[in-house]
Each structure stands twice: as C-alpha cells, then as structure tokens.
Amino acid sequence: MTVLPLDFGDSADLERLRRGFRAWLADNPLPARTPGEPVPVFLHRWHRILHSGGWVGLDVPREYGGRGLTSLHQVAISDELGARGAPGVPRIGYLAHALLEFGSAEQRHRLLPRMLAGDDVWCQGFSEPGAGSDLAGMSTRADRGADGRYTVNGQKLWTSYAQYSRLCLLLARTDPDGPPHRSLSAFALPLDRPGVTVRPLRAANGDDEFCELFLDDVHLAESERIGPEGAGWALAMTTVAYERNALDTGHLPKYGLLIERMRHHALEHRGTLPDGLLSDIGRCVVDYQVLVAHSRRRTAERLAGRAAGPESSVDKLLMTRTEQRLYETALKVFPEELHGPGGEVFGDYLYSRAASVYGGTSQIQRNIIAKRLLGLPADGRG
Numbered sequence: 001m002t003v004l005p006l007d008f009g010d011s012a013d014l015e016r017l018r019r020g021f022r023a024w025l026a027d028n029p030l031p032a033r034t035p036g037e038p039v040p041v042f043l044h045r046w047h048r049i050l051h052s053g054g055w056v057g058l059d060v061p062r063e064y065g066g067r068g069l070t071s072l073h074q075v076a077i078s079d080e081l082g083a084r085g086a087p088g089v090p091r092i093g094y095l096a097h098a099l100l101e102f103g104s105a106e107q108r109h110r111l112l113p114r115m116l117a118g119d120d121v122w123c124q125g126f127s128e129p130g131a132g133s134d135l136a137g138m139s140t141r142a143d144r145g146a147d148g149r150y151t152v153n154g155q156k157l158w159t160s161y162a163q164y165s166r167l168c169l170l171l172a173r174t175d176p177d178g179p180p181h182r183s184l185s186a187f188a189l190p191l192d193r194p195g196v197t198v199r200p201l202r203a204a205n206g207d208d209e210f211c212e213l214f215l216d217d218v219h220l221a222e223s224e225r226i227g228p229e230g231a232g233w234a235l236a237m238t239t240v241a242y243e244r245n246a247l248d249t250g251h252l253p254k255y256g257l258l259i260e261r262m263r264h265h266a267l268e269h270r271g272t273l274p275d276g277l278l279s280d281i282g283r284c285v286v287d288y289q290v291l292v293a294h295s296r297r298r299t300a301e302r303l304a305g306r307a308a309g310p311e312s313s314v315d316k317l318l319m320t321r322t323e324q325r326l327y328e329t330a331l332k333v334f335p336e337e338l339h340g341p342g343g344e345v346f347g348d349y350l351y352s353r354a355a356s357v358y359g360g361t362s363q364i365q366r367n368i369i370a371k372r373l374l375g376l377p378a379d380g381r382g
C-alpha cells in the first residue's frame with residue numbers, strides 16, 4: 001500500500017520540486033527536540049528552518065512572501081515530510097486564507113510575509129466560555145469611540161497556544177444591536193497590548209495547548225480590523241472551512257505511516273492476533289483510503305480554483321472518524337504504548353478524542369451538511 005497519499009501522476013514540475021526538497025532535506029536534517037523544549041517552540045524552530053529553504057507558503061502569491069505555486073505543490077511537500085515521520089509544514093494555511101480573502105492590500109503585504117516566515121506566530125480567538133458552537137452568540141465586544149479606535153472587553157477560551165503567539169485573530173461584536181451573524185468583526189490583536197491577559201490551561205494529555213484570554217479595555221486601531229465592519233462571521237467561516245480538511249491539516253501522511261506499522265505488525269503476528277483485531281485494522285485501511293480519495297477530489301477542486309466552503313464539513317467528519325478509529329485500533333495493536341512513559345501513539349490517541357470538537361463539533365458539521373449541502377429544513381428545535 002502506498003504511504004504517499006496524493007498521487008496525481010506527478011508532473012515534471014512537481015517531480016522537480018520533490019527532488020529539490022529531498023536534496024534540501026539531506027543538507028538540513030530534522031532538528032532534535034532539546035530536553036524540556038515545549039513542542040510549539042520546537043515546531044516553531046522547524047517552521048523557520050523550512051521557511052529558510054523556501055518550503056512554507058508555496059501556494060501563497062509571491063508578492064505576499066509565498067512562491068506563487070499551487071496547493072498541490074504544498075501538499076507534495078507535506079507528503080515528503082509525512083513519509084519521513086517529520087512534523088508537517090506549519091498549520092497556518094487557514095489563517096493565511098483569511099488574510100488573503102479579507103485583509104486589505106496593506107495588511108496582506110505587512111502581515112503575510114511575517115506569518116509565513118514565523119516572525120509572527122498567530123492564534124485564533126473565536127470561542128468563548130458561553131459561545132463555542134453558537135459562535136454568533138459571543139459576548140466579547142469591540143466598541144468604536146468617536147476617535148475611530150475600538151475598546152475591547154470580554155473573554156476567550158480554548159485559544160490554542162496563545163502563550164507562544166504574538167498576534168491573535170480575534171472576533172468581537174462591533175454592533176450590539178445588529179443581527180448576530182452580521183455584527184461581528186475580526187481584528188489582528190497584538191497579545192502584548194495593555195489589557196490582554198493570557199492564562200494557559202493544562203489538558204488531560206499534559207499539554208498546555210489551551211489558554212484563556214482576558215480582554216479588559218484593550219484598544220485597537222481601525223487599521224487593525226481585518227475586513228469590513230460586520231464581516232467577522234464570513235471571515236470566521238472561511239477560516240474554519242480551511243481548518244476542516246485533511247488537505248490543509250496535512251494529517252494524511254501521518255495516518256498512512258501508522259497504518260503501515262499496523263499492517264506490518266498484523267503480517268508478523270498472523271494467526272496469533274486477538275479476535276476481531278484484523279477486522280479493526282481492515283476498517284482503518286478502508287477509512288484511510290476513503291479519506292485519501294476524498295482529499296484527491298478536494299485537491300482537484302482547489303486546483304480548478306474552487307475555494308473551501310461548507311463541503312469541508314464532510315471532510316471534517318471523515319477525518320474525525322478515520323483518526324479516532326485509527327488511534328483506538330493502534331492502542332489495541334500496540335498495548336505497550338499505554339504503559340510506556342508518554343508513548344507517542346497514546347498521546348495521539350488522547351488528542352484524537354478532541355477531533356470531534358475542535359474546528360466545530362461533529363454535531364455542528366452534521367447540521368451544516370443538512371442545511372447547507374442537502375437543503376433540509378430545520379426540525380423546529382434549532
């Protein structure tokens with residue numbers, strides 16, 4: 001079975017890119033994580049090394065610091081990394097798309113090259129204690145004063161890696177009386193701005209990914225607003241659409257490697273596997289192949305110029321099912337991982353439980369599919 005998940009029959013140009021990347025990798029091997037180095041700091045170091053070789057933002061236009069190639073070129077680089085078990089390209093695509101679609105020319109020129117280079121690390125400040133699925137019901141407010149400046153008050157929650165970030169893509173309500181979906185606006189909030197407090201939270205797997213973000217009389221200039229006033233909901237939907245598919249998250253090669261590991265194990269232990277385990281592995285292979293086929297289709301659509309939309313809810317459900325079943329099965333295949341100190345599969349298993357929540361829960365994805373893709377009527381309850 002192939003580990004490389006996207007085989008479009010590489011064009012000469014794509015093959016050249018892969019060869020160039022392999023040659024570069026030979027001279028720039030993966031750095032080792034230093035003892036005690038937090039994962040986001042290590043990944044940021046890796047991000048900057050990749051960027052120094054020109055391997056970040058391949059599909060971003062040259063004028064904004066990218067290479068002006070296609071998403072297929074970016075996917076090819078993810079494949080190459082994944083096939084070596086290396087961390088993928090930095091997950092900034094969804095933020096970059098938000099800036100490309102909603103930022104002014106000045107913002108795109110100023111913010112995108114720094115984002116791609118890793119000079120500015122961004123986080124996403126959408127969810128709140130009382131507004132996750134019901135994002136449009138958020139209570140953080142950005143009130144515009146007579147001088148045009150905004151004053152922001154409120155609290156964000158689950159803000160991933162805010163403590164390692166310099167900027168936050170913040171959503172806040174700018175019109176308290178307007179319709180919920182048309183009264184939100186987006187901002188590039190510098191996290192060192194007076195009035196901002198970032199408090200990390202410890203998660204079940206030991207990570208300090210999540211943060212609370214407290215905003216007390218934080219001042220933002222009009223030039224820090226991304227997109228028109230009231231366009232925050234549209235920007236958020238663009239962002240999450242790019243956050244919900246295997247293409248942009250670059251998870252496929254990692255799944256492929258684990259499936260290969262399980263397949264080898266099954267071959268080596270043929271005849272002695274516990275009842276049902278072979279069928280479980282088989283189901284993982286089927287899920288994975290469906291996801292691969294689906295991602296190929298998405299790549300083809302992207303190459304044809306189609307932007308990510310509500311279809312990515314289907315991608316998110318498929319990815320969640322694949323990932324959760326894969327790591328549940330992997331723990332049965334490699335039970336020693338449960339006992340080892342911080343085994344990699346066990347850590348990934350714990351994180352896979354979050355797949356049905358982050359980027360919008362599975363129930364919300366089903367609602368989107370029902371309403372926006374299938375045109376089904378609401379059932380009167382929501």
Ligand SMILES: Cc1cc2nc3c(=O)[nH]c(=O)nc-3n(C[C@H](O)[C@H](O)[C@H](O)COP(=O)(O)OP(=O)(O)OC[C@H]3O[C@@H](n4cnc5c(N)ncnc54)[C@H](O)[C@@H]3O)c2cc1C
Pocket residue numbers: 123124125126127128129130131132133134157158159160161354357358359360361362363364367382
């Ligand atoms: C690992 C991880 C990283 C995250 N990173 C970020 C981040 O960086 N920035 C950020 O802003 N947020 C982040 N989040 C938050 C995430 O977006 C929210 O957790 C998610 O949108 C769900 O919101 P909630 O937790 O408030 O749950 P709720 O919205 O309270 O939902 C609770 C339950 O009710 C169900 N439910 C709610 N409404 C409906 C409905 N209308 N129909 C059917 N069922 C419904 C949900 O599916 C869920 O099962 C992250 C979450 C995780 C797990």
